[in-house]
Amino acid sequence: LSVDDRYLSDTGGQYLDGTTDITRTVHWGVPTPLQKEAYTRVLMGNIDLSRLVFPPNTAGRTVESFARRALWDVGLNYGHGTGHGIGNFLSVHEWPVGFQSNNVPLTAGMFTSIEPGYYRDGEFGIRIEDVALVVEAQTKKPFLTFEVVSLVPYDRNLIDLSLLSPEQIRYLNAYYETIRAHVGPELQRQQLEEEYHWLQRSTEP
Secondary structure: OOOOOEEEEEEEEEEOOEEEEEEEEEEOOOOOHHHHHHHHHHHHHHHHHHOOOEOOOOEHHHHHHHHOHHHHOOOOOOOOOOOEEOOOOOOOOOOOOEOOOOOOEOOOOOEEEEOOEEEEOOOEEEEOEEEEEEEEOOOOOOOEEEEEOOOOOOOHHHOOHHHOOHHHHHHHHHHHHHHHHHHHHHHHHOOOHHHHHHHHHHOOO
């Protein structure tokens, strides 16, 4: 690895109370303008789908394009599914939840991944994957939305803030506050000061 390369890490683990599947893409040097824009548009798609409010019994395939829209706007796309069900100490890819045509409608209590990406053959790959829980939205009538339960910051070095809408920035800041509230105290409890300070830097507004 070198600081001039982009690094994609698709990680996960199986625990007695659940299964994780999280992907982050990082760049420790100076990304190219294309790399930065592509990453930001993948992040925009991740945010747009994660914050979506939708009616009950909506099929994943109906809302899947929200994760692609920011890429489509500039003629980019990705060739894999946008997400899959996550097992409870079971399969990492668990049917029938997800965003494909053969998946069942989304209902409260389901766990799914949300993972848009972008790839240029022989050059670089980008994917941002979170695990999200389908929950009831705070609406007058019973609608649904997602609660992202993966608590890992995104790479600030790759985000072009000028592309993000005010709503996307507010979502990002609220997500970072959640990470600080849940992960920060645990790092301090374990006396992991270096990791704690990294988390604080990585979740600044």
